[in-house]
Amino acid sequence: MSFSNPTRRGLIKTGAVASAGLALPTYLRADGHSGFTNAPTGSTVTLGFNVPQTGPYAEEGLDELRAQELAVQHLNGEGDGGMMNTFSSKALKGNGILGKKVEFVTGDTQTKSDAARASAKAMIEKDGAVMINGGSSSGVAVAVQGLCQEAGVIFMAGLTHSNDTTGKDKKANGFRHFFNGYMSAAALAPVLKNAYGSDRKAYHLTADYTWGWTQQESIAAATEAMGWETVNNVLTPLASTDFSSYIAPVLNSGADVLVLNHYGGNMVNSLTNAVQFGLLDKEVNGKKFEIVVPLYSELMAAGAGANVQGVIGSMNWNWQLQDEGSKAFVKSFGEKYGRPPSNSAHTCYVQTLLYADAVERAGTFNPCGVVEALEDFEFDGLGNGPVLYRGDDHQCFKDVLVMKGKENPTNEYDTLEIVEVTPRAQVEYAPDHPMFAGGELGSCNPGA
């Protein structure tokens, strides 16, 4: 049998298919007539929950997922409604969003920009998600936010604390409810001054990525303004698990405060290392050695155990808050999962509700309508007091909590106590503040 004939035919066929493929006109996946990416057509709408389920921030991610599931239940009218009852906007009725039942898909960011983008793309392209929520790392948040901007869906950031997320990397389709490094520094500085005095030498260990850099910059600026001296700043890779080689030089540096710009598993390990080296029992320059963890979380505190006792840090929200919204959320979360929610869980829950509410108020899932509804939106009853979603950079402005590791915890969740609730006015800044300058919000992208 001569093989040249079939091959030639195959070649012609192949060529025909290929040229047909190449000649296809430009269409986006969403139907052209609906005007935006993944316009929900059936009786359901799909949200994408992209959280780290493996890697250094996995604990946070799994707690976010619990809260997101709870939010979907509440939106669909199941359970006790949680914060929907205390939310100042009453647009949500417990019948889904715009009458469409809410469904969700989940993905694993692995706390890697590449993996996070792949899983977000899958949600947008395969599952038809109109909104991506979650994440526990600023590197990932920045990467996924950029993707959502290109694809034309809304990104409701989860836990991301870098100034860049709503600073130089801000995007019109992205929104952040969580606070940031600048706010932490502004809230912490006065408390640190009261507790440790204004004549201190600080040594920074910083996670080597966008969050670590901007938080370190913020904390150094705020503490230097009140008289502290920054002795050194050492960058540590995010993937590190053992920090003893970074801790040893601290002892000989003449510093009397160690600032750990670490989060999640990193912070648990570095704090444990620091305590094992006996840093907290040392006296340097005639003062007791202190450790500061600017960004706290109850999951980290639980992981670090007794090591957090007396250590000061800041948080976006804590389950011990006694306002109606927080109580309602803690109650329904606790009844479902038998544990109090973390502040990463809180921010994801709130972001999901805020998105749903914005869609209801806009009357459309079109990202441009949602952006318009969220910009300069003022609300209350979601656990942080009165909050403003600033239109200039899509950052929420609200009170910041300063926390301290409890000396005598009564149970495994009672590890932190609230030292001070720093009022919103004290942590506000101008949209063109130098630490946030350099980016452009651009205009909203509806995709299609």
Add this chain to the structure above:
Amino acid sequence: MFGLNKRDAGLLLVVAGLALFAPFLLNPFPTDSAMAQFNAGYPDLMQRFVIFGVFAVGFNLLFGLTGYLSFGHAAFLGIGSYSAVWMFKLLGYNILPGMILSVVVSAVFALMIGYISLRRSGIYFSILTLAFAQMLFAIAYSDLIGRFFGTPITNGETGLQVYTSDPQFFHSENLPDIPHIFGQKMQSTYTLDVGAWSFDFNFGYYFCALILIAAFYLAIRIFRSPFGLMLRAVKSNQQRMNYTGLNTRPYTLAVFVISGMYAGLAGGLMASMDPLAGAERMQWTASGEVVLMTILGGAGTLIGPILGAGFIKYFENIFAKINDNVLHSWFSFMPDGLENLMVALVHPFVGKGWHLTLGLLFMLVVIFLPGGLVEGGQRIAQRLRGKKAAEKATDTSKTPAE
């Protein structure tokens, strides 16, 4: 035709057919059915299939032919991506300059790393390549070059992105703000709805698929060339070749560079489909992944690496997305207690546990099918053909399977 014999031409046609009809083949289930979970025919994953296919085919040229196990190939993938994104930043979103630069730069790096590493063979070669790759990873991850020059070069953990403030010399108003080739956007997709089915035809995917077919064709030619024969001789007995007075080093270095260029091309394609380059794609786990792909599919075979790449990417993207909610909906027909039991039993193997499933399958393949998925296919074919053909096939299987 094309200078291929009948069997190779057939193989090329199979690969071309698989690549061109992938949108149909990967979406066998209706969109709204419960099985739609297992559909893989969406643009991002299809792109990944063929891009990692290119990567694995290139890796197999080195590993399959010479037996040199490079454990640092992901470095070239990352270098390719960074080069492409830099072209986007400097010149504009047309992907051609980026693709060319990514191949050139990875070739330069492959030449340098290969020149040093190939002085040793076996485990020492593997360790050397691993060391170089980890060095490059650390440089990219902490952006050491960028810190030296005071401007981001790899942008560390955040990854290198294109900003509107970048120069983009050839960018103009009427060109799209996303990767394109002469104005044709990579992400443009045509969705064909046939009854309950929906098929996505993505321009970027077909671009990658054509490159895969070209790359595969080139790989066949290299396999069948005198150069390829020389490489196989290196694999079977390098010492004897040296004793006969042949210097094998130029051959191994040449194939190392070619293999690095394949990886760079794959990296450039990755950046062209999604204009962000992260350091993670250079990490040793990524290097290990391509080794797994090649072994799983069948090292030294032509089509094996492509199958292996598809297999692993499918698990990573499809199994990882099955959460407890999905499991509950699968087993919802059972009584409550039994449903929860089934969910608890399956839970460790899906979602974040996909590595476990993949690991088990990898073990099964390596133990029972040492020749990879290709051997599995051959065995099935033998069963179908009957005993006589089977004897014939066992004879040929002593020579490297193609």
